[in-house]
Amino acid sequence: MASQQNAPILNAPASVRWIVALAVGVHVLRALLPTGADEWALETFGFYPARYQAADNGGSELFAQIVSPVTHLFLHADWMHLVMNMAFFLAFGSAIGRRMGNAQLVVLYFLCGIAAALFWVYLNPPQHALLLGASGAISGMVGAAARVSIWPPRHSSSALPFWRRSTVIAFVVIWLLLNVGFGIFPIMLSNSYGGIAWEAHLGGFIAGFLLIGAFDGRGRLGVVAMPFGLQEEFRTMNQIRSARPAVDALESLLTRCSVPAKMLREPAPDGAELEQILETAMRAPDHASLRPWRFLIIRGDARQRLGEVFADALCRRDPLADAAARDKEMSRPMRSPLIVVVCADIVADNPKVPAIEQVVTCGAAAQNMLNAAHAMGYAGILLTGKNAHDPFVKQALGLKAKDEIVGFLYLGTPDCEPRPKKRPAAAEFVREWTGREPLG
Numbered sequence: 001m002a003s004q005q006n007a008p009i010l011n012a013p014a015s016v017r018w019i020v021a022l023a024v025g026v027h028v029l030r031a032l033l034p035t036g037a038d039e040w041a042l043e044t045f046g047f048y049p050a051r052y053q054a055a056d057n058g059g060s061e062l063f064a065q066i067v068s069p070v071t072h073l074f075l076h077a078d079w080m081h082l083v084m085n086m087a088f089f090l091a092f093g094s095a096i097g098r099r100m101g102n103a104q105l106v107v108l109y110f111l112c113g114i115a116a117a118l119f120w121v122y123l124n125p126p127q128h129a130l131l132l133g134a135s136g137a138i139s140g141m142v143g144a145a146a147r148v149s150i151w152p153p154r155h156s157s158s159a160l161p162f163w164r165r166s167t168v169i170a171f172v173v174i175w176l177l178l179n180v181g182f183g184i185f186p187i188m189l190s191n192s193y194g195g196i197a198w199e200a201h202l203g204g205f206i207a208g209f210l211l212i213g214a215f216d217g218r219g220r221l222g223v224v225a226m227p228f229g230l231q232e233e234f235r236t237m238n239q240i241r242s243a244r245p246a247v248d249a250l251e252s253l254l255t256r257c258s259v260p261a262k263m264l265r266e267p268a269p270d271g272a273e274l275e276q277i278l279e280t281a282m283r284a285p286d287h288a289s290l291r292p293w294r295f296l297i298i299r300g301d302a303r304q305r306l307g308e309v310f311a312d313a314l315c316r317r318d319p320l321a322d323a324a325a326r327d328k329e330m331s332r333p334m335r336s337p338l339i340v341v342v343c344a345d346i347v348a349d350n351p352k353v354p355a356i357e358q359v360v361t362c363g364a365a366a367q368n369m370l371n372a373a374h375a376m377g378y379a380g381i382l383l384t385g386k387n388a389h390d391p392f393v394k395q396a397l398g399l400k401a402k403d404e405i406v407g408f409l410y411l412g413t414p415d416c417e418p419r420p421k422k423r424p425a426a427a428e429f430v431r432e433w434t435g436r437e438p439l440g
């Protein structure tokens with residue numbers, strides 16, 4: 001079993017670690033080069049707009065024209081430039097990499113870097129200027145993360161957006177203002193071009209914001225790859241991704257956590273995805289194949305009617321309940337876009353399977369659904385409260401008195417990345433029984 005001791009010190013996806021290592025390695029190598037050789041490296045691998053306007057200078061210039069839109073991402077002006085860029089990349093690249101997988105992250109990173117360089121040229125910096133550093137590509141990661149949080153793609157591949165929409169909008173506005181400000185102020189104040197390639201940052205940001213929609217979700221990389229004739233390679237990459245189900249399944253089980261109902265918003269699982277979630281309930285352990293589970297799907301306006309049922313049930317339980325308490329009941333189902341009521345159709349007096357086992361089966365079905373929703377990028381929480389055990393609620397939902405409501409499974413998209421919860425160590429709850437322990 002994976003232990004804390006085996007956890008990597010740097011909890012970033014492999015693609016992010018490799019890109020950081022490459023950037024640091026290049027910088028170290030350049031520091032060791034004689035000045036002339038380092039200047040040659042900057043000239044060849046840095047991004048010069050002027051290079052594309054110069055007369056044909058032969059093969060080496062053509063080589064530089066082709067590689068420099070990518071290679072400039074690994075060249076940095078100094079250690080501070082490198083450290084700042086890599087710190088940002090570790091934060092934003094890791095968030096995106098965990099969502100998309102390594103292959104897709106690398107492709108998105110380079111596309112954003114190239115787009116940033118092109119945007120920089122488009123906004124006409126001085127033609128002799130040299131573009132260095134990964135910040136255009138990293139801005140792409142910021143744009144991608146912002147897009148996912150502000151406007152999540154319909155089919156997400158992991159449990160994100162990363163942050164609350166309002167936080168992200170504030171961050172993006174400040175980030176854009178700082179970038180443009182740092183770029184424009186030197187020009188306004190001293191009519192000189194500043195050291196910050198804000199045009200590249202803006203270009204990278206826009207590219208990441210737009211492209212993440214096409215990259216996100218399983219198997220959708222082909223849409224982007226098609227024009228380049230790379231469908232096969234990318235299909236293989238996606239197959240490699242899906243050839244790791246054991247690791248991914250375990251990772252998914254180990255990362256699931258409940259998200260409060262009020263933090264779940266649209267989109268909720270629907271159509272084929274909801275069917276798949278329900279299919280996982282059919283895999284719950286089920287003694288004597290009694291299939292005791294029943295599911296009621298409640299969404300849209302029906303949630304309001306469920307709220308009315310809850311409020312009526314409260315008034316029956318407590319005729320003195322005040323308006324605030326009734327309103328609270330009314331609003332309960334409105335917290336999330338989808339509720340699956342998990343019910344147990346109990347077979348009484350079964351000689352082999354007592355009622356408790358049938359309820360356990362339905363509990364396992366609910367847990368499978370929570371796990372499936374989490375694996376698809378949704379989240380949920382199983383809630384009961386007095387309503388689950390109220391005969392009036394059961395009747396209103398068309399259940400019999402002998403049946404149980406195992407829980408109301410609230411489902412939706414989390415409105416920010418769930419905070420990691422401290423979990424107890426399993427060892428605290430486990431002991432080995434050998435049969436030789438002293439009694440008592």
Ligand SMILES: Cc1cc2nc3c(=O)[nH]c(=O)nc-3n(C[C@H](O)[C@H](O)[C@H](O)COP(=O)(O)O)c2cc1C
Pocket residue numbers: 256257258259381382383384385406407421
């Ligand atoms: C059958 C059942 C009923 C639950 N009912 C409630 C409830 O009414 N209110 C509540 O706050 N948590 C309830 N919980 C606990 C939450 O579903 C959830 O497990 C808890 O918030 C811990 O989060 P975790 O799943 O990330 O560990 C219930 C859990 C189970 C299994």
